[in-house]
Amino acid sequence: MKRRITTGLLFTAMVAAPGIAQAAIDAETKVALDTLWVMVAAFLVFFMNAGFALVESGLCRAKNAVNILAKNFIVFAASSVAFWAIGFALMFGNGTDLIGLNGFFLGGADNSPAKADAYQGVFTALNWTGVPLTAKFFFQLVFAGTAATIVSGAVAERIKFGSFILFSFILVGLIYAVGGHWVWGGGWLVKMGFADFAGSTVVHSIGGWAALAGVLVLGPRLGKYAADGRINPIPGHNMTSATLGALILWLGWFGFNPGSTMEADANMIGLIALNTNMAAAAGCLSATVAAWVLLGKPDLSMILNGTLAGLVAITAGCNVVTPASSVIIGLIAGVLVVYAVLFFDRVKVDDPVGALSVHLVNGVFGTLAVGLFATDGGLFTGGGIGKTITQLVGIGAIGGLTFVLSLAAWVALKATIGIRVSAAEELEGLDTGEHGMEAYAGFVQAREMRTEVI
């Protein structure tokens, strides 16, 4: 005891610093903890690229597998460059209510991990998280990549490889960035109270609207809708891929939603992960039942898409609803996705993997669900209609922006370099036509099946 006190006195007399040093260490610990969490979450979201690649290629035909895999792979590379060069600046750079204007190529002042009032730099919209700029960028980049990947599935099996890559640059570098600025970049929508925690609207419905525009400009695959009105089912070639992909996406969502805290906040992370999981589980179960009832048997692609629908739907409100509400949101999403798949086919909007039903329909529903189920001020929790109306405004604004700009981009691409492969190439498969190779060399494919579906 004596010794200790002596030590203490010497220590104190010399420094006073201990108090300060201590505070510094704690701040540093907090930064390290937050950064660890943000990076691990970002890695999980990055891995969703594998999930999308597998789901999308698995649900399409073998003759187009290389093309879909290549698209999904290269799209993240393209996104990395586009978001680094301009997307991040337009989305999070200081600017106006409509667009960011600073921080191209990650340039400009930034004293992160300083946060809140202590932050000084050109990315003020992200001053609420106390991690280094590199971590902020990387986390936002993996989100941006997701939006582009959603498009890939909807336009699969007939789009030109080069045109898709170009569109991805435009989407990630420009359209997503501007729409994202409105909500997450300090723009007008967040100022009016629009809430989208992890991106039901910003990521999923933007991806969905861009995909819808693409599908409308492209038209359906050859042979999908017969002249006599019959709808030809075109089964996917690899349900192992599709299932693994869906599980990887489920896993990735534990980075997507809980990671959007961008801070190691134990209570929020636990709640959000639980809500995310319960909505996924509920979506899985309700889609299974819906498919069993409507289609006669529990179709695996519906089971998978029901799960993804639950995940998309909980994304906007995962931080403000209860686990029980998450179950309800998931149950609705799972049913919605089954009806949506049938609906899009009936109106001849050909979406080979159900991307519109999952990301667009449930991105919209999930954003709306914040207004309905939020524990603080939701319509069903005694809060009146106000929040719901705000959500509708945001859904409409982002949808309008994205659809119009995407449509313009697709039309421009079509008018210039073209966006659709030739009919001969489509029949033969894009793998040979676009890439000069097969996905499964040596495996015998059924010729008759090919001719039947085309």
Added chain:
Amino acid sequence: MKRRITTGLLFTAMVAAPGIAQAAIDAETKVALDTLWVMVAAFLVFFMNAGFALVESGLCRAKNAVNILAKNFIVFAASSVAFWAIGFALMFGNGTDLIGLNGFFLGGADNSPAKADAYQGVFTALNWTGVPLTAKFFFQLVFAGTAATIVSGAVAERIKFGSFILFSFILVGLIYAVGGHWVWGGGWLVKMGFADFAGSTVVHSIGGWAALAGVLVLGPRLGKYAADGRINPIPGHNMTSATLGALILWLGWFGFNPGSTMEADANMIGLIALNTNMAAAAGCLSATVAAWVLLGKPDLSMILNGTLAGLVAITAGCNVVTPASSVIIGLIAGVLVVYAVLFFDRVKVDDPVGALSVHLVNGVFGTLAVGLFATDGGLFTGGGIGKTITQLVGIGAIGGLTFVLSLAAWVALKATIGIRVSAAEELEGLDTGEHGMEAYAGFVQAREMRTEVI
């Protein structure tokens, strides 16, 4: 400046406060650290669902792949709901030595992340870990899901989809929860000193016993055991899947075992991860040698199952043995699994993927190994026979409970809705019969091979 000095003076005068404030910050850091670790570990364990789906479907025939994938996928959704509604309460809720009686739907008081004596709530059995309740539940949920998944493999290629889902609800919601309560929920086994750190018994052997009951009630696949006593090998359709699945399981085990600390304890995490890896490696090598010697060639499915056997066997004692003991445990497990696979086939217990040999046999062995190898009090480390006897009691009690209840459930399901598909459907494949689709549309399958094996 003036203000600050005043503050400082006040601050000092009261002193005690800084200590407390400081302690509060540190407690928060600790909670954040522990929660980060628990969540990341839980994500890894969640990913084991993909591992099981791939191993099990890969080791079965292509005509049943959709069915197996669908089972493995939906079983986690079913588990999520069942464990949330009742399983977690029966397992960890305050109650008697035999069963938990509080906390259905995660309800009831709980002041987590308060821990130890500071904890107040209905889940006292988990008061040793200082993370939020949502994190505790999520971590335990992914374990519960694992038990159900183990059953899936053993009953594959002939079970009805709906019956399997129902059994999963019963297993996770009831049987696993009660057995788990005895060991991890403060029940009578833990009180008598039974040790099962991460679940060789609680997860793996419970899954194994439930599977054994199912296999016995179901009977073998058509054509597996010929009338003349010949055993027909039925090769798996996709060794790429099986290998990837085994690697994902190995990865997931780094969440399963080190994560069971439920706390960011550096020394324990490092030791447990190392032990886990060494046992896996040793099991891999010894199974390879055993297969080479006994079967003439190093069969890949044996290599994979040897690794999983090592992982299952180290699970109970990974926190109390040395790396060298882990190597020995793994070596034994790898040999055991090869002999077990041959044994089950000889007694006509048809387990398509070796789930019984991996999870039941090595779950039992691993639990026993704690009694033998524990550095503190193991039989081989100078501790006498006491610990080993306790382990045997636990193995027997959990085994008896699980087998009897599972048998009752399987028999009841068989007597009501039926558990086995028709012979015609089994010959045609469950994918068409149960789901109306194929796993690999467009790929030509060998007809003759089908007729040969059935």
Added chain:
Amino acid sequence: MKRRITTGLLFTAMVAAPGIAQAAIDAETKVALDTLWVMVAAFLVFFMNAGFALVESGLCRAKNAVNILAKNFIVFAASSVAFWAIGFALMFGNGTDLIGLNGFFLGGADNSPAKADAYQGVFTALNWTGVPLTAKFFFQLVFAGTAATIVSGAVAERIKFGSFILFSFILVGLIYAVGGHWVWGGGWLVKMGFADFAGSTVVHSIGGWAALAGVLVLGPRLGKYAADGRINPIPGHNMTSATLGALILWLGWFGFNPGSTMEADANMIGLIALNTNMAAAAGCLSATVAAWVLLGKPDLSMILNGTLAGLVAITAGCNVVTPASSVIIGLIAGVLVVYAVLFFDRVKVDDPVGALSVHLVNGVFGTLAVGLFATDGGLFTGGGIGKTITQLVGIGAIGGLTFVLSLAAWVALKATIGIRVSAAEELEGLDTGEHGMEAYAGFVQAREMRTEVI
């Protein structure tokens, strides 16, 4: 200032202890944080085994898939035992400038997580990281496993299973360990200033040189190079596998590079992850363009290998270059790999998966790039030629050591147990010959295709 001292005095007088206790807690927090990070990073690197297994098997023929998967799987088990028994001691144990001489079987004194001057033990070369010894070992083990896996791809489709396993023991237990000692174990290269942060040389080029020696001793696959000088393309059998594998490798690299901090250093982790990603993306894009220009179409295997090339190339310098330099390094790597693949084929060095082009060529380039692009002292950043020359010395020394020892090992294996399967087995496929099984039982393979390529 005055105030602080006063505060300090009062504080001290009353407590003293809390101050000390506080310091202890903070050190513990730091250890926990660092260990969490190191373990999570190690898990990601471990998962690269799955990536290599998929890339390598996917780019080879179906008839050899089981063999390649088995090799990639068992090689990590073999590495675990070899590195535990001797490799880690030779690499990181205290010893001479040429070789470590302490710490076999992880034995010997070690007071980790004590670090720097407080460290006392036989692994002084790792005293800069404050994590437990088990964590240090585990992290280094997953790196060692990677080196062995690189060899697997280059020697695929004709090597004997047993010989490959033996070589892996030699490589990981001896060759890699000695080479690694020179750079990371406190040996002569690090003393002269050679820089290789995460292993462009230590891991990737060592794997590459060992592979080159193997390929030269083995010779090309039957039918690859026709007598008339024609080069027969032998397409991979599963591009889904290859693409998923490449994405898993990309993911794993976020453990490989940022994890090599071995400390939760927020700024470094963020920068390194970003650099790693930008180089990968740039390599992907430039390889795509190069393949499109040189080969007429964007070959998917080139796209994948371009990405891996970017990753290998940024590995040495990811901590000392800017994101913009990372983009440049990646762009160069992506072009290099395409030319390298064409070059090796022209000189009849048969590398089925492009492992030499990715790991050897870009491991060398990446190491050199540190000398060129390092922000502190690089040739292109105004630092003169000195650093580059040091890098060249290291590249040459490690290359010479590895190539000579590997060649000796391969020749010795060839002279004793043999390293190449019989021509008949090679034609039939190694799966049947070495393992007695098929990878895809039930799928019809094209006979004519087999005969054409062999």
